[in-house]
Amino acid sequence: xxxxxxxxxxxxxxxxxxxxxxxxxxxxxxxxxxxxxxxxxxxxxxxxxxxxxxxxxxxxxxxxxxxxxxxxxxxxxxxxxxxxxxxxxxxxxxxxxxxxxxxxxxxxxxxxxxxxxxxxxxxxxxxxxxxxxxxxxxxxxxxxxxxxxxxxxxxxxxxxxxxxxxxxxxxxxxxxxxxxxxxxxxxxxxxxxxxxxxxxxxxxxxxxxxxxxxxxxxxxxxxxxxxxxxxxxxxxxxxxxxxxxxxxxxxxxxxxxxxxxxxxxxxxxxxxxxxxxxxxxxxxxxxxxxxxxxxxxxxxxxxxxxxxxxxxxxxxxxxxxxxxxxxx
Amino acid sequence: xxxxxxxxxxxxxxxxxxxxxxxxxxxxxxxxxxxxxxxxxxxxxxxxxxxxxxxxxxxxxxxxxxxxxxxxxxxxxxxxxxxxxxxxxxxxxxxxxxxxxxxxxxxxxxxxxxxxxxxxxxxxxxxxxxxxxxxxxxxxxxxxxxxxxxxxxxxxxxxxxxxxxxxxxxxxxxxxxxxxxxxxxxxxxxxxxxxxxxxxxxxxxxxxxxxxxxxxxxxxxxxxxxxxxxxxxxxxxxxxxxxxxxxxxxxxxxxxxxxxxxxxxxxxxxxxxxxxxxxxxxxxxxxxxxxxxxxxxxxxxxxxxxxxxxxxxxxxxxxxxxxxxxxxxxxxxxxxxxxxxxxxxxxxxxxxxxxxxxxxxxxxxxxxxxxxxxxxxxxxxxxxxxxxxxxxxxxxxxxxxxxxxxxx
Numbered sequence: 187x188x189x190x191x192x193x194x195x196x197x198x199x200x201x202x203x204x205x206x207x208x209x210x211x212x213x214x215x216x217x218x219x220x221x222x223x224x225x226x227x228x229x230x231x232x233x234x235x236x237x238x239x240x241x242x243x244x245x246x247x248x249x250x251x252x253x254x255x256x257x258x259x260x261x262x263x264x265x266x267x268x269x270x271x272x273x274x275x276x277x278x279x280x281x282x283x284x285x286x287x288x289x290x291x292x293x294x295x296x297x298x299x300x301x302x303x304x305x306x307x308x309x310x311x312x313x314x315x316x317x318x319x320x321x322x323x324x325x326x327x328x329x330x331x332x333x334x335x336x337x338x339x340x341x342x343x344x345x346x347x348x349x350x351x352x353x354x355x356x357x358x359x360x361x362x363x364x365x366x367x368x369x370x371x372x373x374x375x376x377x378x379x380x381x382x383x384x385x386x387x388x389x390x391x392x393x394x395x396x397x398x399x400x401x402x403x404x405x406x407x408x409x410x411x412x413x414x415x416x417x418x419x420x421x422x423x424x425x426x427x428x429x430x431x432x433x434x435x436x437x438x439x440x441x442x443x444x445x446x447x448x449x450x451x452x453x454x455x456x457x458x459x460x461x462x463x464x465x466x467x468x469x470x471x472x473x474x475x476x477x478x479x480x481x482x483x484x485x486x487x488x489x490x491x492x493x494x495x496x497x498x499x500x501x502x503x504x505x506x507x508x509x510x511x512x513x514x
Numbered sequence: 515x516x517x518x519x520x521x522x523x524x525x526x527x528x529x530x531x532x533x534x535x536x537x538x539x540x541x542x543x544x545x546x547x548x549x550x551x552x553x554x555x556x557x558x559x560x561x562x563x564x565x566x567x568x569x570x571x572x573x574x575x576x577x578x579x580x581x582x583x584x585x586x587x588x589x590x591x592x593x594x595x596x597x598x599x600x601x602x603x604x605x606x607x608x609x610x611x612x613x614x615x616x617x618x619x620x621x622x623x624x625x626x627x628x629x630x631x632x633x634x635x636x637x638x639x640x641x642x643x644x645x646x647x648x649x650x651x652x653x654x655x656x657x658x659x660x661x662x663x664x665x666x667x668x669x670x671x672x673x674x675x676x677x678x679x680x681x682x683x684x685x686x687x688x689x690x691x692x693x694x695x696x697x698x699x700x701x702x703x704x705x706x707x708x709x710x711x712x713x714x715x716x717x718x719x720x721x722x723x724x725x726x727x728x729x730x731x732x733x734x735x736x737x738x739x740x741x742x743x744x745x746x747x748x749x750x751x752x753x754x755x756x757x758x759x760x761x762x763x764x765x766x767x768x769x770x771x772x773x774x775x776x777x778x779x780x781x782x783x784x785x786x787x788x789x790x791x792x793x794x795x796x797x798x799x800x801x802x803x804x805x806x807x808x809x810x811x812x813x814x815x816x817x818x819x820x821x822x823x824x825x826x827x828x829x830x831x832x833x834x835x836x837x838x839x840x841x842x843x844x845x846x847x848x849x850x851x852x853x854x855x856x857x858x859x860x861x862x863x864x865x866x867x868x869x870x871x872x873x874x875x876x877x878x879x880x881x882x883x884x885x886x887x888x889x890x891x892x893x894x895x896x897x898x899x900x901x902x903x904x905x906x907x908x909x910x911x912x913x914x915x916x917x918x919x920x921x922x
Binding site: 274283 | 629
């Protein structure tokens with residue numbers, strides 16, 4: 187990979203909008219920052235605008251309005267795409283090509299020189315575990331094999347930024363694990379990975395930062411730790427004891443109300459020092475503590491919060507907003 | 515930039531290579547060339563391999579070997595029927611899917627996300643779509659060149675003009691096919707609508723060149739013949755007959771005179787009188803014919819502007835459309851002389867019924883056919899190719915504009 191001079195963000199977007207016709211507001215002012223060298227996850231329900239945003243970045247769709255940069259160039263600048271790799275969702279490679287030819291063809295389309303293409307194709311086939319199938323036509327590949335070749339073609343041009351749209355779609359658990367390993371390798375190589383996926387558990391495993399898109403807007407973005415800080419808790423597991431009820435209802439521990447679920451006592455704080463008085467009180471009451479562990483909401487919990495209307499408790503309409511005010 | 519263009523070209527070749535139809539058409543072309551090579555001509559007639567068939571119209575006394583292969587075998591059958599119709603339809607079937615497949619979801623994203631401008635990407639993809647026909651015509655032309663050279667004993671490099679001409683002809687249709695494919699995203703729709711356009715172009719061409727131009731030329735020949743008849747031939751013949759219609763003076767001898775001399779003089783007088791009467795009758799008939807032909811001439815003169823008007827209208831429509839037939843005819847114009855086409859002209863005009871009056875006027879269908887042929891040949895290469903390429907340019911311009919602006 188050729189390191190880029192300067193330390194600007196890989197993707198820096200301000201007020202990106204896309205309106206189809208006059209009514210359908212697919213994106214309603216996206217502002218987003220993806221740092222160099224990180225794995226960034228984009229999540230949101232169907233119709234939230236994730237694919238539209240990715241396609242705008244890849245110049246497949248023209249934005250109604252877009253301020254910002256991709257690898258230092260303005261959004262839509264074709265020259266910057268020479269340093270970007272892309273795997274679209276539901277990609278279709280020409281079935282008459284072999285895996286090796288797919289990688290070399292898209293390398294050539296990214297202006298990679300012939301000798302480099304050959305070398306890179308051999309390396310990448312090894313990386314994605316497709317060396318033995320390299321000269322078989324794509325027509326005979328399984329979904330997982332196509333995804334592996336897709337990732338390989340996305341990095342054939344030695345990109346600084348790799349945009350992957352649902353890279354584990356249709357891939358079995360073993361394949362998903364392999365793909366996660368590849369993503370880690372890409373990060374280790376210093377590349378920025380922009381990941382769009384429905385599989386929240388996987389994003390949680392590999393992403394440094396995430397953004398949640400709902401109805402064409404960024405609901406929240408940051409590290410998972412930042413996003414869950416206010417909702418982190420400590421869970422203390424105890425052996426059943428009649429004395430426990432007295433501890434839980436105590437109001438002089440400085441922890442606010444405690445919750446009890448069977449043998450679990452839940453304290454709403456992320457501060458380890460704050461729960462020490464509670465532990466002391468439990469011990470002094472002769473209660474056996476089995477474990478003390480900090481917990482935080484999962485990405486799925488965050489996601490569900492984002493797509494739930496706080497007023498009604500019902501799921502928000504996931505699709506693009508078609509109301510007149512929506513675009514404002 | 516060259517890397518990307520070459521990659522698209524190689525990809526197009528791989529796509530063709532994977533299509534059975536491409537190899538089937540190539541095989542049929544090879545078989546056709548082989549079959550044509552097995553046909554020969556000698557001083558008695560036609561030969562096929564070792565068999566000989568006597569033919570008084572087609573032998574080396576009436577036709578040179580080179581003219582036989584060029585004007586009878588390769589151009590009318592090989593190029594004008596096989597390559598221009600059958601192979602073109604197969605080529606359209608084979609290539610109609612190129613643009614719909616290219617812009618299909620999952621495929622177009624991979625292409626558009628590369629550092630290549632949309633306009634260049636589209637035009638390069640369009641150009642690679644012409645590879646099918648280019649390779650087919652190149653192989654066929656090479657075969658034709660070798661057969662005409664070896665069997666016809668005439669090395670004719672101008673046969674390779676067929677490559678740009680047939681590719682140009684196909685490109686008019688493929689540009690339209692690409693536009694329809696881009697709009698509808700459907701291979702079937704683009705194929706059917708393109709074939710409809712082709713049929714429409716053919717009908718306009720037939721109406722203009724084969725019907726209206728033929729009728730116009732025929733009418734002009736009729737007017738010329740009628741003018742000659744009314745102004746020169748008939749007055750002259752009437753004057754001749756009227757001069758013959760003058761009766762001789764009665765013999766001086768009395769009717770009662772029964773001498774042999776007197777009898778002979780009276781017979782002579784009566785015979786001369788009968789001749790004069792017949793001449794007068796002929797003169798009267800000719801005068802009647804003169805009146806009729808003068809009327810026909812006036813009618814023909816009145817009808818000509820109407821024919822010319824219709825012809826101009828169809829010619830104007832045709833000018834806006836691609837000239838598929840004329841583009842193919844350019845090869846015939848280039849490789850064969852007008853005298854080689856005499857026989858073809860005869861065949862073409864035999865289907866036109868002669869009017870009764872035209873038989874009297876001695877209007878020769880071959881003259882009309884040659885006049886039509888000459889009129890067609892007078893149309894410049896720039897008119898034929900230039901206006902067709904303008905049509906293609908406009909269609910490609912619209913398609914490019916759509917491709918550049920569309921969200922995929």
